[in-house]
Amino acid sequence: MRYSNKLIFSFFLFFTFLSCKKVIDLKEEDLLTGDVALKLVANNEQSIIGAYSSTQIEMSILLNATLSDEVQVAEFYNAGTTHEWQYGSTDVVIRDNFTAMTPFYRTIDRVNRVLSSLPDADSTRAGDNTLRLRLKGEALFLRAFSHFELYRFYAGNYDANALAMPYMESSPDDSKSPQARINMGEYFQKLKADIAEAKTLLPTTLPASEAPLARATKMAATGLQARIALYMKDWTNAVTYSTEYINAIPLSPIGTFYKIWKDSSNSELAFKLPRTASTAAATTLPNTAIPRMGSLFRNTGTAANIGTITWRPSNELWNSYDQVNDVRFASYFLTEPKLTSANRNPRLIQKYAGGAYGATNENVADAKVFRTGEMYLIRAEARAESGAFAGANSAESDINALRTARITGYTPVAFASKQTAIDAIILERFKELAYEGHRFWDLRRRGLPVERLPTDAPTTNAAILPAGDYRFLLPIPDAEMKANSLMVQNPGYN
Amino acid sequence: MLYGMLLRKIFMQNQSILSDLKVRASYGSVPNIGSISTGTYTITGFTTGFLAVTNYLGPQVLSFGSTPGFQYAGSPITGQGPATAGNPDLEIETIKKINIGADIALWRNRARVSVDVYKDKTEDLFVNLALPGTSGYSVGFLIPINAGIMTNKGIEMAVAVDVIKANELELSVGFNHAINKNEIEDLGPVSEIPSGTFIIREGLPYGSHYTQHYLGADPATGKPRFETKDGKETLDPGAAEQFAKFGTFLPKHVGGFNMEFRFGKISVNALFSYQFEVSRYNNIENWITRGIAGYHSSVNASRRLLTQQWQKPGDNAYYQAPAYDRGFNSSDIQDAKFLRFRNLNVAYNIPEVNVKGTRIIKSARFYVQLQNIAIWSPWRGPDPEDNNNISLNEFPNPRMFVTGIDINF
Numbered sequence: 001m002r003y004s005n006k007l008i009f010s011f012f013l014f015f016t017f018l019s020c021k022k023v024i025d026l027k028e029e030d031l032l033t034g035d036v037a038l039k040l041v042a043n044n045e046q047s048i049i050g051a052y053s054s055t056q057i058e059m060s061i062l063l064n065a066t067l068s069d070e071v072q073v074a075e076f077y078n079a080g081t082t083h084e085w086q087y088g089s090t091d092v093v094i095r096d097n098f099t100a101m102t103p104f105y106r107t108i109d110r111v112n113r114v115l116s117s118l119p120d121a122d123s124t125r126a127g128d129n130t131l132r133l134r135l136k137g138e139a140l141f142l143r144a145f146s147h148f149e150l151y152r153f154y155a156g157n158y159d160a161n162a163l164a165m166p167y168m169e170s171s172p173d174d175s176k177s178p179q180a181r182i183n184m185g186e187y188f189q190k191l192k193a194d195i196a197e198a199k200t201l202l203p204t205t206l207p208a209s210e211a212p213l214a215r216a217t218k219m220a221a222t223g224l225q226a227r228i229a230l231y232m233k234d235w236t237n238a239v240t241y242s243t244e245y246i247n248a249i250p251l252s253p254i255g256t257f258y259k260i261w262k263d264s265s266n267s268e269l270a271f272k273l274p275r276t277a278s279t280a281a282a283t284t285l286p287n288t289a290i291p292r293m294g295s296l297f298r299n300t301g302t303a304a305n306i307g308t309i310t311w312r313p314s315n316e317l318w319n320s321y322d323q324v325n326d327v328r329f330a331s332y333f334l335t336e337p338k339l340t341s342a343n344r345n346p347r348l349i350q351k352y353a354g355g356a357y358g359a360t361n362e363n364v365a366d367a368k369v370f371r372t373g374e375m376y377l378i379r380a381e382a383r384a385e386s387g388a389f390a391g392a393n394s395a396e397s398d399i400n401a402l403r404t405a406r407i408t409g410y411t412p413v414a415f416a417s418k419q420t421a422i423d424a425i426i427l428e429r430f431k432e433l434a435y436e437g438h439r440f441w442d443l444r445r446r447g448l449p450v451e452r453l454p455t456d457a458p459t460t461n462a463a464i465l466p467a468g469d470y471r472f473l474l475p476i477p478d479a480e481m482k483a484n485s486l487m488v489q490n491p492g493y494n
Numbered sequence: 495m496l497y498g499m500l501l502r503k504i505f506m507q508n509q510s511i512l513s514d515l516k517v518r519a520s521y522g523s524v525p526n527i528g529s530i531s532t533g534t535y536t537i538t539g540f541t542t543g544f545l546a547v548t549n550y551l552g553p554q555v556l557s558f559g560s561t562p563g564f565q566y567a568g569s570p571i572t573g574q575g576p577a578t579a580g581n582p583d584l585e586i587e588t589i590k591k592i593n594i595g596a597d598i599a600l601w602r603n604r605a606r607v608s609v610d611v612y613k614d615k616t617e618d619l620f621v622n623l624a625l626p627g628t629s630g631y632s633v634g635f636l637i638p639i640n641a642g643i644m645t646n647k648g649i650e651m652a653v654a655v656d657v658i659k660a661n662e663l664e665l666s667v668g669f670n671h672a673i674n675k676n677e678i679e680d681l682g683p684v685s686e687i688p689s690g691t692f693i694i695r696e697g698l699p700y701g702s703h704y705t706q707h708y709l710g711a712d713p714a715t716g717k718p719r720f721e722t723k724d725g726k727e728t729l730d731p732g733a734a735e736q737f738a739k740f741g742t743f744l745p746k747h748v749g750g751f752n753m754e755f756r757f758g759k760i761s762v763n764a765l766f767s768y769q770f771e772v773s774r775y776n777n778i779e780n781w782i783t784r785g786i787a788g789y790h791s792s793v794n795a796s797r798r799l800l801t802q803q804w805q806k807p808g809d810n811a812y813y814q815a816p817a818y819d820r821g822f823n824s825s826d827i828q829d830a831k832f833l834r835f836r837n838l839n840v841a842y843n844i845p846e847v848n849v850k851g852t853r854i855i856k857s858a859r860f861y862v863q864l865q866n867i868a869i870w871s872p873w874r875g876p877d878p879e880d881n882n883n884i885s886l887n888e889f890p891n892p893r894m895f896v897t898g899i900d901i902n903f
Contacts (some may be wrong), residue, residue, distance in 0.1 A: 037558035037574065046560070050575035053566040078788020079820045081731070088732030090706070101627035109630020110575050166628050175579045175629035175637065214568025274568040286577065287563025425874070459817055475732065477627075479634035482688045484626035488777035493732050 004057040018461040038117035041128040052108035052215070053141060054287065055273060057367050059099050060149065060437035062296045063474075070430075071297070071311040072456040074345065079310075083464035087190040089475040089493050101480060102151040104146035104285065105168065111139035112171045131341070137201025141216040143168075144195040145224055151187065151231075153474050153491065156447050158232050160185030163488060167191075188232060195221055195228070213272050219248055220271035223370030226473050230378045231445060238382035245270065251372050256279040258331040261351050263366050273367040277360045293352035294363025297435075302358035306338060312347050313401040320431055325408045332434055353437050373432050376402040381425045389421035390414060396421065399428055406432070420448075444472040514599035519592075527585040530620050530638050533578075551684050553638045555580035579625060579637045587640070590615045605655045614646040615679075621687055621694055636689075642681040644700055648674035664756040671749035676700050676742070690773060691822075693885050701883055703740040703773065706731075708825040716804035716815025720823075731821065740827045743883040745772035750836070763839040769879070770831035776875045777886035780826040785813050830878035832871035839863045856902040864892040 038044055064072045066083045073083065083088045087094055118136055123129050147167060155164045162323060164187035168181035199221040205485070206215060214221075222245045224395035229238035233401040252267040279290050301307030313333055321329040334350035355361035362461075376398050384395035391397070399421075400412035415421040429442055445451055457463035465471060470492030481487055507587040530553055535548045559577030566573050594609035621641035676699040681687065686695035693704035707721035712729055720734030728734060728832050750767040781789055782796040785803055786860050789795070797826035804811040841861035847854050871878050877890030 043574070046572055046574040049566045049569050049571045050560075050564040051571035052568060053564050054575070076788055077784060077792060078819070080786060080788075080817070081821075086731060086818070088730070088734065090734075090736070102632040105627045106575075106630050106632065109628075112630075113576070168628055169629075172629060175625050175631070176623065176639075179628040208629075211568045214566075237632050272568075276564075276567045278565055287561075288632065289563075306856060308817050310722055337891070476634055478736075479624055483624040483634060484628065487626070494734065 007481070023213075038113060039122060041118075041121045041123050041132050044114045044121050044123065044135055045131065047110055047114045048135050048142075051107045051114070051139070051142050052273070054103050054106045054110065055146065056103055056290045057073075057149075057273070057295060057369060058290055058439050059103075059150070061293070061435055063094070063099070063153075064437045064440040065296075065311065065435055068443060068450050069314055069316050069452045069456065070434055070439050070454075071317075071349075072314045073458045074298075074309040076299075076308045076311040077308050077458070080458070084458060085465050085469075085471045087471070087475065087479040089489065091475075091483060093479070094474060098478070099474075100150055101477060102288065104150050104458070107146045108143050108168050109171050112168060114139045114171060115143075133201050134203055136214050136418045137198045137203075137221075140194045141202060141221055141224070144191050144198060144228075146192055147187070147194075148224065148228055148231075150186075151191075152441050155184065155187075156473055157447075158184060158188070160188075164188075178484045179488040182489055188228070189229060192225075195225055199225070208470060211274055212266055213269050214274050216271060218359070219245060220370060222248075223270050223375065225413050226375055226378050227370075228256035230381065233385070234290060235382040235386045238378055242379040242382070245370070245375045246372060246379070249372050249438045251376070251402065254327055254405055254408060257327045257406065260368070261331045261365070261372075267367055268372040270370040272369055275364055275366050277301070278365050279364075292354070292363040293365040293367065294349075294354050297349045298363070300362045303338075303356065306336065306342075306357055309344075311349065312345060313349055314452065316456055317430065317434060318347065320427065322407055325410070326406055326431075328406055328431060328434075349435060366460065368436070371436075373402060374438075375437075376427060377429050377432060380428075381422070384415075384418055384421040384425060387418065389418045395425060399424060402428065402432065440472070443467075495890050514597070516597040518595075518596070519594045519654065520657055521593075522591050524589045524591065524843050526589055526616075528586075530567075533586075533620070539648055547696065550577055553580065554582055554584045556584065558749060561685065575628065575875040579629065579631055579635065581637050581639055583640070584638060585618045585640050585701075587620050588617045590617065597901040604659065605653070605654075606727045607654075608650075608652045610650045612646075612648060612650070616644040616646075619678075620643045622683075622689060623687060624649060626898070628836075634690075641687060643679040644676065645679055646674055646676050660694075662758050664754070666754040667751070668753075669749070669751040671747065673747055674744070675746065692742075695738055698738055699742045699842040700746050701742045702738045703742065703775065703824075703827055703883065704736055704738045705740070705827070706734040706821075707737050707739075708820060708822040711804035711809070711811045713804075713809055713810050716807075716809070717818050718814040723899035734823075735825075741771070742771035743774045743830070743881075745769040745830075747771050759843040761839075761843070763837070763841075764835070765837040766833060767836045768831070771827060772830045772881070773827050774830045774873075774878065774882075775826050776828050776873070777821075777822075777826065777829070777884050778875055780822050783813060783825075784819070786815050786819050787816060790816075828874060828878075828881055832869050832873065832878050834869045834871075834879070835867040837863070837865050838867055838888050854903070858899060858901045861898045862897075863894075863896045865896070866891050867893065 018066065037141065038047060046134040063082070066079060067085070082094060102204070114135060118132060121132070123132065147165070150165045156162055160183065162184050163181045164184045165181055167182055167187050169189050169190070172179070198216070202216050202218050202221055205216050206217060208213065222241050226238055226241035226245060229241055249270055250270060253264070256265055260267060260269070275293065297311045298309045298489050299307030318333065323329050332349065332351045334348045335346045336348050337346065339346040352362040352363065352365035379397035380395040383389070388394040389396060389443065396415045403410050404412070415424065419476055425444060426442065426448070430439060433439070440450070447467050452463050454463060470490070473490045475493040476487055476489050481489055517897060522722055527550065533549045535551050556576055557573050557578050557580070559817040560572050560574040564573035564575045591612065591614045593610060593612040595608065598607040599605070600607070618640035619642055620638050622636035624634040624636060625631055629635065650672040654666060654669065656664070658665040678694055678696050678698060678700060681694065681696055688704055692701050692704065693703060694700060695702060709719040709721060709727060709741045711717070712719050715729070717729045718731070719729060720731060721737070722728045722733055723735040748769045750765060752763065752765040755762045758896055781793050783799060784793070785799055794842050803813040804815045812902045841860060844858035844860060846857065875885050877888065879891060880888055
């Protein structure tokens with residue numbers, strides 16, 4: 001090429017390098033984005049179902065068991081940092097792929113989106129406008145429930161001026177925006193407002209076409225109100241709400257108590273989260289799989305080879321029951337002869353064992369959220385704290401009523417003082433609500449230590465967690481501390 | 495090119511050492527969308543391959559989904575919920591490149607040297623930002639954002655020398671080396687973005703490892719010792735600080751050298767590669783040296799635990815007592831430098847094959863080639879050479895033995 005041609009040619013080349021930015025800035029029309037996805041009331045119902053799917057109590061069951069004295073180490077032990085109270089904010093076991101902040105704030109966000117689009121959603125079917133109110137009630141119920149669980153995990157005993165967690169009342173405009181923790185006074189005010197409003201909107205009973213107790217009802221809201229009142233030390237309301245629940249849903253007959261745990265009876269329950277064998281299927285972010293309830297304590301296996309047992313009932317819990325007459329002992333535990341013949345320790349937690357060994361539904365059990373047994377114990381504690389520890393309509397009568405429904409041939413006892421009553425109530429909660437996600441937090445709110453028997457503790461250092469120790473509050477996960485500049489870590493943690 | 499002609503006129507008239515000298519420079523701006531993580535549209539039914547349609551809009555808008563994770567066993571209604579968080583402010587990354595180089599040939603092309611000095615500046619760098627839990631996705635859910643400016647500055651040089659060039663004997667050696675310095679210059683409003691096991695921090699290279707500093711076992715109790723923020727030691731994992739002083743998985747020095755040798759009809763080529771100033775996490779090493787009962791019942795532990803694990807008070811050991819867990823931290827970061835004998839090729843040139851005057855085979859070559867023959871490295875895993883920061887169950891570069899014959903008819 002001649003020299004001048006080269007110059008002209010390179011001149012043209014230069015211009016082709018100038019780009020057109022407008023060509024690549026396109027608007028997309030077909031994507032299912034926020035405003036389209038929640039257009040109809042039917043869509044909002046779908047989102048509420050999506051919110052239920054993110055709600056779980058499995059982690060509170062596991063952590064309350066392993067952090068307290070309900071279990072002892074069995075055949076596979078790699079949870080030393082949690083079981084022995086050595087966790088920090090970066091601990092792998094509680095770093096929150098699934099612990100509490102992720103699932104509950106996820107539920108909260110989903111219901112917040114529904115709450116903001118519900119007033120303008122189009123009704124396309126008959127009954128949609130009534131459904132609209134019910135969906136609002138369900139959204140507020142799930143929001144209150146999730147925030148209360150977050151409080152139990154990460155905030156301490158009730159004190160209006162202490163820090164609770166961020167209370168999300170709407171979906172953030174910018175997902176990246178940091179949220180601050182608020183005081184418990186304000187937090188519980190919002191909690192109580194949400195649950196009170198939810199209660200007016202929720203149905204009394206679910207339609208017969210729906211799975212029983214799988215969605216919120218007025219009694220579910222009442223159960224939550226009773227629990228909240230207990231943690232707030234609001235004894236009057238605790239008695240009111242638990243009485244309301246007890247009057248509507250009585251205790252199970254003693255002969256059919258075991259059926260509750262086989263998922264063949266719904267007595268005592270106001271709300272449960274049904275689980276199937278496929279609930280634990282691997283899911284993609286932002287969802288996380290919910291483990292089978294029984295698998296928290298024992299892996300699935302086969303009839304010939306029972307799965308590895310990770311946690312066994314502690315001797316302390318095992319020995320606290322009347323093993324002959326207490327129906328709870330037979331429902332919650334099992335001495336498995338197949339394990340003895342395989343030279344393994346035969347004691348098993350049977351409460352959530354689901355189907356037979358090796359069956360598709362082995363270890364599959366529904367998550368039971370509110371029970372009359374818990375309501376009796378709430379009422380007993382509230383009455384004892386208010387001074388009514390003996391006589392009619394007192395802690396004494398409640399404990400006796402509960403025990404009569406659990407122990408054949410039970411003779412009622414009398415409580416000589418408030419302290420005797422409280423001690424008996426705490427022990428009864430230990431026995432009644434074993435592996436239901438209450439023990440660790442009961443000890444925390446009563447100011448008691450975790451005391452394991454020497455035969456239960458894995459090492460001598462892991463036998464006692466002193467009362468009021470900073471480890472009674474879980475650390476805010478390190479990933480959250482880094483992502484949220486306004487988050488405040490719990491005391492004692494880095 | 496023009497400049498080369500000029501130089502030839504000016505410099506090359508009266509000397510015989512430099513046989514060619516080219517100086518070149520270039521400047522350009524390249525857009526890059528490749529590093530953003532995208533999904534695919536389900537239009538064609540294909541998620542990979544050329545029929546898959548990449549969804550570049552996905553990272554920019556909030557979209558809903560109803561895949562298995564949103565389903566609830568308590569209702570037959572299909573659940574739905576937000577599946578991806580959107581970032582509507584997302585821009586395409588731009589890389590501004592400047593390159594100055596020179597190609598020098600010496601001694602009638604017997605030696606060839608090529609040197610390049612470059613600076614690449616990536617603007618609107620794609621970084622995956624972790625969202626707080628209150629965003630409603632999950633704690634640490636990642637969304638792509640444009641974080642700031644990253645620079646890659648370096649020198650690349652290659653030297654090739656024909657040492658012997660005779661009819662029957664030839665020997666050439668070559669050597670190349672590249673030094674690349676990667677630095678995060680500016681991250682806008684923040685000064686660092688932690689991302690799991692690595693951190694993006696101003697002043698450090700991309701991919702700097704970010705974890706606690708493990709110091710060994712405490713002689714008195716066997717508990718793991720960690721370094722705190724003020725440089726002291728602690729036995730409480732909750733008080734351990736995370737540091738970014740363990741290097742990065744992007745090597746600073748990469749290079750190789752090769753040799754080509756021909757004697758008559760036999761030729762031998764050998765190629766070596768190396769890299770240094772690079773470190774990676776060795777996840778397998780963590781499993782086999784974790785030292786606690788749970789891991790021992792799942793994997794075969796390393797023999798090193800017999801001698802280097804704390805057993806009784808007074809022991810000065812690296813690995814902690816079996817009763818305590820040390821987690822995944824700096825004890826698992828290893829130097830990934832290596833020298834690899836990458837290629838050895840021995841060939842025999844078969845001469846022309848004539849049968850009664852007609853040429854059947856014009857030329858043929860029989861060769862034996864070995865690849866990835868040997869590696870010398872302090873890395874204790876299967877293969878230090880990879881482009882990620884954690885080595886976990888990765889299949890190593892395979893050692894191959896190939897033999898063949900090329901025939902030209």
